[in-house]
Amino acid sequence: MLEIRLLNDSDVQTVETWLNKDHVKKWYEVPGLCSIDDWVAEIKERNDEYRFITHFIAELDKYPIGFCQYYRCTDVEEDWNENIPLDGTYSIDYLIGDESFIGKGFGKSMIALLVDKVFSLQDAEKIIVRPDNDNYASNQSLLSVGFHFDEKNNFYIMTK
Numbered sequence: 001m002l003e004i005r006l007l008n009d010s011d012v013q014t015v016e017t018w019l020n021k022d023h024v025k026k027w028y029e030v031p032g033l034c035s036i037d038d039w040v041a042e043i044k045e046r047n048d049e050y051r052f053i054t055h056f057i058a059e060l061d062k063y064p065i066g067f068c069q070y071y072r073c074t075d076v077e078e079d080w081n082e083n084i085p086l087d088g089t090y091s092i093d094y095l096i097g098d099e100s101f102i103g104k105g106f107g108k109s110m111i112a113l114l115v116d117k118v119f120s121l122q123d124a125e126k127i128i129v130r131p132d133n134d135n136y137a138s139n140q141s142l143l144s145v146g147f148h149f150d151e152k153n154n155f156y157i158m159t160k
Contacts, residue, residue, distance in 0.1 A: 002065075024095050068092065070117065072090055111145050125159065
């Protein structure tokens, strides 16, 4: 059974290894904007500077296969369209780190678990996500769990 649990110190090296794998790095490293080192630093500082982000490990029968996180959009300075009110809006990130679990529906299941966590928060009204347009697997996973694509704002959205 797939579950997500809070990330702890012993998970950091595993997530760093995953972030440096080609199938992950191509989506998580954006030259001039965000490096893998930035992601790792954020995870290492999750109890201090980045405490507004909640980080998880996805486990299948207690075996770690992926990483995911959520945060309130009002807590970050990202380029979300100013036409959408950000109060009550969250965003998520997710990845399958172990290649042997890609293409088997675990990404979809992880996203569904993460959505449940976010919508269990009292102030959560919607979730917006902006994966790379070329990341077909991610985009299809979002659609399959109930997100829809907002063409005007160029992101996926789900409301509570």
